[in-house]
Amino acid sequence: MEGSQAVIKCLKEQRVNTIFGYPGGMILPLFDALGKDSSIDFILTTHEQSSAHAADGYARASGKAGVCIATSGPGATNLVTGIATAFMDSVPMVIITGQVDSNLLGRDSFQETDIFGITMPITKHNFKLQSAKELIPLLRKAFALALSGRQGPVLIDIPKDFFYADIAYPENTTENKAAKPDADFIICAAEAIDEILKAERPVIIAGGGVVLGRAHKELIAFAEKYKLPVVSTLMGIGAFPNDHPLYMGFAGLHGRKSANYTVAEADLVIAVGSRFGDRQTGNIAHYIYEKHFIHIDIDPAEIDKNVHSSIGLSGDMKTILNLLMQREAVNNPDAWWKTLKKHKEKFAYEYTGKYDVPNIMHHISQTINKGDYAVVTDVGQHQMWAAQHIRRRTPRTWFTSGGLGTMGFGLPAALGIQLYYKNKKRVIHIAGDGGIKMTGSEYYTIAALRLPIISIIINNESLGMIRQLQKVYYGARYFSCNFEYKMNYVKYTESFGIRTYDVHSMDEFVEAFSNALALNEPQAIIVNAGKAFVEPMANTVSGINTFVNF
Amino acid sequence: MKYQIAILAENKPGVLTHVSGLISRRAFNIETINAGYTEENDVTRINIVVNAYNETELNKVIHQMAKLIDVIKIVNISELPSINRELIMVKVKADTPAVRADIVNIANIFRAHIVDVGHENVVLELTGEQEKLAALIDMLNCYDILEIARTGPIALSRGTTPIKNM
Numbered sequence: 115m116e117g118s119q120a121v122i123k124c125l126k127e128q129r130v131n132t133i134f135g136y137p138g139g140m141i142l143p144l145f146d147a148l149g150k151d152s153s154i155d156f157i158l159t160t161h162e163q164s165s166a167h168a169a170d171g172y173a174r175a176s177g178k179a180g181v182c183i184a185t186s187g188p189g190a191t192n193l194v195t196g197i198a199t200a201f202m203d204s205v206p207m208v209i210i211t212g213q214v215d216s217n218l219l220g221r222d223s224f225q226e227t228d229i230f231g232i233t234m235p236i237t238k239h240n241f242k243l244q245s246a247k248e249l250i251p252l253l254r255k256a257f258a259l260a261l262s263g264r265q266g267p268v269l270i271d272i273p274k275d276f277f278y279a280d281i282a283y284p285e286n287t288t289e290n291k292a293a294k295p296d297a298d299f300i301i302c303a304a305e306a307i308d309e310i311l312k313a314e315r316p317v318i319i320a321g322g323g324v325v326l327g328r329a330h331k332e333l334i335a336f337a338e339k340y341k342l343p344v345v346s347t348l349m350g351i352g353a354f355p356n357d358h359p360l361y362m363g364f365a366g367l368h369g370r371k372s373a374n375y376t377v378a379e380a381d382l383v384i385a386v387g388s389r390f391g392d393r394q395t396g397n398i399a400h401y402i403y404e405k406h407f408i409h410i411d412i413d414p415a416e417i418d419k420n421v422h423s424s425i426g427l428s429g430d431m432k433t434i435l436n437l438l439m440q441r442e443a444v445n446n447p448d449a450w451w452k453t454l455k456k457h458k459e460k461f462a463y464e465y466t467g468k469y470d471v472p473n474i475m476h477h478i479s480q481t482i483n484k485g486d487y488a489v490v491t492d493v494g495q496h497q498m499w500a501a502q503h504i505r506r507r508t509p510r511t512w513f514t515s516g517g518l519g520t521m522g523f524g525l526p527a528a529l530g531i532q533l534y535y536k537n538k539k540r541v542i543h544i545a546g547d548g549g550i551k552m553t554g555s556e557y558y559t560i561a562a563l564r565l566p567i568i569s570i571i572i573n574n575e576s577l578g579m580i581r582q583l584q585k586v587y588y589g590a591r592y593f594s595c596n597f598e599y600k601m602n603y604v605k606y607t608e609s610f611g612i613r614t615y616d617v618h619s620m621d622e623f624v625e626a627f628s629n630a631l632a633l634n635e636p637q638a639i640i641v642n643a644g645k646a647f648v649e650p651m652a653n654t655v656s657g658i659n660t661f662v663n664f
Numbered sequence: 665m666k667y668q669i670a671i672l673a674e675n676k677p678g679v680l681t682h683v684s685g686l687i688s689r690r691a692f693n694i695e696t697i698n699a700g701y702t703e704e705n706d707v708t709r710i711n712i713v714v715n716a717y718n719e720t721e722l723n724k725v726i727h728q729m730a731k732l733i734d735v736i737k738i739v740n741i742s743e744l745p746s747i748n749r750e751l752i753m754v755k756v757k758a759d760t761p762a763v764r765a766d767i768v769n770i771a772n773i774f775r776a777h778i779v780d781v782g783h784e785n786v787v788l789e790l791t792g793e794q795e796k797l798a799a800l801i802d803m804l805n806c807y808d809i810l811e812i813a814r815t816g817p818i819a820l821s822r823g824t825t826p827i828k829n830m
């Protein structure tokens with residue numbers, strides 16, 4: 115069988131039905147084989163970076179490995195930001211790049227780059243093929259690695275001549291065995307319960323690992339059993355129902371005050387699938403002061419990496435949470451809850467219906483929580499406002515670039531997510547006027563496929579988050595953050611054939627959004643908002659329950 | 665602190681790059697690194713000496729390295745009873761019979777081998793622990809050292825248990 119055909123056969127064996135990518139000389143044999151096979155949908159994006167983000171979005175929504183393909187040289191290097199984004203958020207992906215013929219390697223041949231070397235630090239693992247007969251075993255291994263343990267992107271670089279080579283298709287002999295928790299582990303779990311029962315002011319931090327570990331049901335049961343308050347990280351939004359009485363909000367640098375106070379005052383932090391990133395903890399010395407930590411994570415290397423924990427439990431999240439529920443809840447959290455309820459009341463956000471971004475986000479939240487929707491954001495102020503004010507109840511309905519914070523992620527990711535959800539969930543995409551100019555070309559693909567994404571552009575005529583940083587840390591010396599030159603975003607999105615609403619007031623937004631929801635086609639809403647600052651903003655030097663004054 | 669680490673890895677292209685890349689990415693300095701086949705054909709043993717602030721910091725890197733797909737086993741040999749050796753070759757200028765005789769003497773004292781002699785130079789080879797090598801170089805510094813090549817240390821733990829079974 116020809117190498118390229120074998121690759122297609124293997125992709126089908128791995129149950130891949132959608133691939134994102136962009137053609138070029140060294141990957142053309144694979145395109146030729148893809149073209150002859152109608153059982154895999156191929157999505158041509160407008161840029162390789164978008165192929166990667168779209169495959170990433172597809173993976174975040176589906177839990178399957180997202181697949182993207184690109185050619186050597188510039189095609190491969192264009193993928194880099196997308197791969198790094200997926201790596202930082204532990205998203206399973208398989209990336210196939212074409213490479214120059216094996217006999218031309220190492221000669222600076224046309225479009226030869228060492229993508230193996232370039233992507234080494236931003237992939238879970240990568241392969242540089244040495245012979246055509248490795249093609250199928252390594253492709254299978256790439257899928258297995260991407261999806262096992264702590265998930266992540268795996269790249270496989272294939273010299274073009276291997277696609278033409280005649281290879282035997284090896285039988286698939288891999289089997290999955292689930293590991294049983296060992297004795298040590300069970301002892302640690304018992305100690306962890308002791309700590310929990312002993313704690314006066316415990317809190318759970320729910321991270322993206324809960325979503326990836328499919329453990330949200332166990333998390334709810336665990337929190338309910340011991341009446342533990344729950345905060346979520348940026349990546350953990352949706353891991354715990356945001357309307358649950360035990361939920362204290364999104365915590366972190368721009369977290370809700372109720373959530374940040376809960377963490378700051380806690381004597382025991384139970385981190386579930388969260389890595390104590392610096393956006394979560396702020397100043398680490400303040401953060402750990404007089405606290406105990408129980409750290410639960412799939413990745414043993416995360417335990418004690420950023421914060422030293424008294425108990426680290428590394429393994430399958432569901433198994434661990436189940437182990438932690440095998441004791442009677444003899445703790446008495448009443449006094450702690452009295453404090454927490456006060457925080458909830460004191461720091462509740464007052465939605466006035468005024469025309470500003472928090473109220474817009476609130477309106478979106480109220481509206482979409484009546485149905486099945488997924489929210490995808492870009493990076494910047496609008497992202498933080500969305501995280502603060504849009505409530506999510508179930509996992510895989512909130513998508514954002516957390517670890518890398520990649521502007522331009524949103525629109526192509528929305529494409530991948532909508533392709534996966536089809537008509538089961540509609541995607542609401544929220545971007546800033548800066549980020550949308552980075553990957554806005556993807557409106558072309560979205561329009562061409564008539565994907566019913568509703569794209570909301572928050573136009574504050576600035577790189578709002580940069581403006582905010584310059585205000586706080588650079589004496590309000592605003593430089594290269596304001597868009598003095600005006601462009602017409604309405605005409606821009608319309609030029610792709612996307613119906614667009616131009617909004618200047620709350621009433622106009624409410625009307626535009628309701629019209630957009632009523633129509634099953636791609637649409638854009640340009641929200642012309644003034645410049646403002648995202649509050650709260652925790653003071654990174656003095657602790658997450660101290661805040662910057664604007 | 666310097667730590668001697670032994671890594672068993674699958675003998676695949678890029679293994680050394682994966683390992684060394686990770687160490688430098690995590691902001692550690694590699695003092696020495698060497699690699700070679702082992703008693704098993706497809707297994708490479710990589711011996712590294714790294715400079716780490718303390719054992720906690722070292723363990724973080726060890727955990728990260730354990731995650732590398734091709735890494736089979738990784739052990740901090742420094743914390744085990746072990747034997748540590750390095751091989752060094754030193755080329756010294758010896759253009760008079762007197763100097764040559766001196767150097768042969770020094771070699772004998774250190775039990776170093778003279779592995780090459782030319783009209784104007786000799787090459788010494790010595791295997792041993794690092795202090796011993798340092799002492800030899802110190803002595804030879806009184807003469808004109810032309811060139812030094814060294815392997816970097818390798819280490820084996822004492823007892824019957826190979827590190828792959830630890």
Ligand SMILES: Cc1ncc(C[n+]2csc(CCOP(=O)(O)OP(=O)(O)O)c2C)c(N)n1
Nearest residue numbers: 494495496519521546547548549577578579
């Ligand atoms: C690719 C990339 N470049 C630069 C940054 C730094 N950055 C973070 S937020 C931001 C501004 C985003 O502006 P906009 O998209 O308009 O969103 P806003 O903050 O105004 O809501 C920038 C430049 C980044 N996160 N990603």
Ligand SMILES: [Mg+2]
Nearest residue numbers: 546547576578
């Ligand atoms: Mg903006």
